[in-house]
Amino acid sequence: ASTLAAAAVPAAAEPLPTSDIPANFKPSDDVKDFTIREVQIPMRDGVKLHVNLVIPKGAKNAPIIFSRTPYSADKAITGLASNTYKLALPLTYAELADAGYIIAVQDVRGRFRSEGDYVVARPLVGPLNPANTDHSTDTWDSIDWLVKNIPETNGKVGTIGVSYGGFTTLMSLVNPHPALGAAVPINPLVDGWIGDDWFHNGAYRQSFLDWVYRMTADKSSKYALQFDRYDTYESWLSAGSASGMAKVLGIEEFPIFKKAAAHPAYDEYWKGQALDKILAKEPLKVPTLHVHSLWDQEDIYGAPAVYKAMEAKDAGNGGNYMIIGPWQHGQSNMASGTKLGAIDFGSNTSAWYRSEVLIPFFDAHLKNNAPKAELAPVTAFETGANVWHRYDRWPISCASGCPSQSKPIYLQANGALGWKTPTARAAFSEYVSDPARPVTYRERPILSTYNPNTSWGRWLVDDQRFAEARPDVVTFVSEVLTEDVRLAGQPIAKFFASTSGTDSDWVVKLIDVYPAEYAPAPELAGYELAISMDILRGRYRDDPSKPSAIPANKVVPYEIKLPDVSHRFLKGHRIMVQIQSSWFPLYDRNPQTFVPNIFFAKPEDYKKATQRIYTSAQYPSRIELPLVE
Ligand code: PG9
Numbered sequence: 001a002s003t004l005a006a007a008a009v010p011a012a013a014e015p016l017p018t019s020d021i022p023a024n025f026k027p028s029d030d031v032k033d034f035t036i037r038e039v040q041i042p043m044r045d046g047v048k049l050h051v052n053l054v055i056p057k058g059a060k061n062a063p064i065i066f067s068r069t070p071y072s073a074d075k076a077i078t079g080l081a082s083n084t085y086k087l088a089l090p091l092t093y094a095e096l097a098d099a100g101y102i103i104a105v106q107d108v109r110g111r112f113r114s115e116g117d118y119v120v121a122r123p124l125v126g127p128l129n130p131a132n133t134d135h136s137t138d139t140w141d142s143i144d145w146l147v148k149n150i151p152e153t154n155g156k157v158g159t160i161g162v163s164y165g166g167f168t169t170l171m172s173l174v175n176p177h178p179a180l181g182a183a184v185p186i187n188p189l190v191d192g193w194i195g196d197d198w199f200h201n202g203a204y205r206q207s208f209l210d211w212v213y214r215m216t217a218d219k220s221s222k223y224a225l226q227f228d229r230y231d232t233y234e235s236w237l238s239a240g241s242a243s244g245m246a247k248v249l250g251i252e253e254f255p256i257f258k259k260a261a262a263h264p265a266y267d268e269y270w271k272g273q274a275l276d277k278i279l280a281k282e283p284l285k286v287p288t289l290h291v292h293s294l295w296d297q298e299d300i301y302g303a304p305a306v307y308k309a310m311e312a313k314d315a316g317n318g319g320n321y322m323i324i325g326p327w328q329h330g331q332s333n334m335a336s337g338t339k340l341g342a343i344d345f346g347s348n349t350s351a352w353y354r355s356e357v358l359i360p361f362f363d364a365h366l367k368n369n370a371p372k373a374e375l376a377p378v379t380a381f382e383t384g385a386n387v388w389h390r391y392d393r394w395p396i397s398c399a400s401g402c403p404s405q406s407k408p409i410y411l412q413a414n415g416a417l418g419w420k421t422p423t424a425r426a427a428f429s430e431y432v433s434d435p436a437r438p439v440t441y442r443e444r445p446i447l448s449t450y451n452p453n454t455s456w457g458r459w460l461v462d463d464q465r466f467a468e469a470r471p472d473v474v475t476f477v478s479e480v481l482t483e484d485v486r487l488a489g490q491p492i493a494k495f496f497a498s499t500s501g502t503d504s505d506w507v508v509k510l511i512d513v514y515p516a517e518y519a520p521a522p523e524l525a526g527y528e529l530a531i532s533m534d535i536l537r538g539r540y541r542d543d544p545s546k547p548s549a550i551p552a553n554k555v556v557p558y559e560i561k562l563p564d565v566s567h568r569f570l571k572g573h574r575i576m577v578q579i580q581s582s583w584f585p586l587y588d589r590n591p592q593t594f595v596p597n598i599f600f601a602k603p604e605d606y607k608k609a610t611q612r613i614y615t616s617a618q619y620p621s622r623i624e625l626p627l628v629e
Helices: 002-008 091-098 135-149 164-171 206-216 232-239 242-249 255-262 275-280 302-311 349-366 456-461
Strands: 034-042 048-056 062-069 102-107 153-162 180-186 288-293 320-325 378-382 387-391 407-411 428-433 473-477 485-489 492-499 505-513 528-537 556-561 565-569 574-580 609-614 622-625
Touching: 034 135, 048 091, 048 135, 062 135, 062 164, 062 349, 091 102, 091 349, 135 153, 135 164, 153 164, 153 349, 164 180, 164 275, 164 302, 180 302, 180 349, 206 242, 206 255, 232 242, 242 255, 275 302, 288 302, 288 349, 302 320, 320 349, 349 378, 378 485, 378 565, 407 574, 428 473, 456 528, 492 505, 492 574, 505 556, 505 565, 505 622, 528 556, 528 565
Parallel strands: 062 102, 062 153, 153 180, 180 288, 288 320, 320 378
Antiparallel strands: 034 048, 048 102, 378 387, 407 622, 428 609, 473 574, 485 565, 492 556, 492 609, 492 622, 505 528, 505 574
16 A cells, blocks of 8 residues: 555656646657648748648659649648648648649638738739739749749649639739649639629629628638528528628628629629630640539639630640539539439549549649650530540530531420421510519528538539429420430520510520439439529620610510530430529529619619510520530
8 A cells, every 4th residue: 555655646856847738849740641841932022922831751853733722721731630641631632642742732812821912813913903913923933932942842833723723723824934834723713704703694693792701801711601591592682682781791891892893794894804815815835624513503604714715725735625524613623523412423523533634634744754644635524424525625516617516496385395496476485573582593491602501512403393383484395305415515595585674684594304204213203404504684685894774575685605515415304494584592683674783773673574585486596505416
């Protein structure tokens, strides 16, 4: 007993510590397969930008993969405490580190640990940016520093990023640093007015107020938006207009909201920063792999648009590539690509793209003595058939100048859809669009975009039967197909419509209707899978830069260029088109009365309207389908 008692009492010579936290401790890197180096890189104006570097142990002559993000360079290397980069890094970075690359992630100017002012998607120096730095100069200065200060590198850099990061990746191509050897813009923001994050053909994507709040209320996204309802449908309806909601949220003075509200039309503010237009003027110096997602709920316009713009500069097929996959926004690089919502692709399409296309592409252009990558100029997954195709161009089918020619499918009387030109003398389908009961873009409840339970990323593959059932949605459907119908390119809706109002939105959806009995997946019987859909704000029908009232009760022609498709309607399926006049609350409501600026429409401006979609010989409404014979 006396020995035990002696052991329990600390030796008198050792005083109890005043703190359990050691004064100097550095975690051992010995057990890790990477080291982290944090650097502050000075830009030409003295502002320092923060970079986290993940360097595989023993790296020598390693190329650098460089990303620039507004969403936190620290969060981009999430599992710092792990011992292997496989656990420490998100999917793509882990695979690239495993393939021998150094990963460098930078906080863009003014966000998180970088100094300077943050301007959302800061335009290039010029009329829209009075400063003397932009993403092009910041990338140039960073790459210059990295290749001179990281001893483990071979001096070659590749840029990569998703969405906003896709935008910064494209910016790296403007006056590129000579060490930039390859770029992979994924689902980039390219044109915020035509078809990416902020508007689609003039209709405002008000759900993005969520993003505005999170990204510009402070430097580090401390504040998350709280709506007063779980089902935000109610919140949006009672707020009235987009500016009404901005007021409710207390963000109507946020500069990025004010800029959108001050530029509702496609004016120089939007044209001057559209990256497809900008890159069309640049020489193609850096091999680029554009990554496009067919069901991209945020930036469905950007990748094919900028691919097409740069293709004009790629006469010798020197380096403009695209891959098109069956993905939601970012799914190619951040998640499994086996399924999207209820739709199964039969294999992990995103893992395949990363191992067979992405890494070989970077290797070929960035590694010393690497073999050439045997990549097709365009690699496209064909949904419906679930197969990959190697193409030497895109699109495969169009009105003229493509290997195949597009073909119209006509909206017919009595809700039919077919290849024959309509013969009816006077025919139309009619519905009443009531702004007090707008058509929702998905079934309620509609959660805020960044609600932790949101399935926002999957909404483009939602079953459209809920919409078909509404009296304010008109539907046209083909006979059951007796053979496959293959599409590869851009469908264009050309239709004739009238409204009793003086302004109107038009939403057109191209849908694959599954067979009434479907043995491969019985729960998908009758599923209405939209493969391409978009909205047009009617006031911009003639000129996106100059809105004009729609003449009430007159037949007016409209055209909507729908998102690109790579799809096979299988034998036994049917082709469907749905048309409606609201897509709420993702898009703000059109008051259906012409007002100077819809952001500031008053409650009394919102009026019911009677809409007619014409299906006659005189007014043959149709979708030009990029048919591959
Ligand atoms: N689509 C997002 C975004 C980019 C640019 C501006 C606003 C939003 C994104 O995922 O980064």
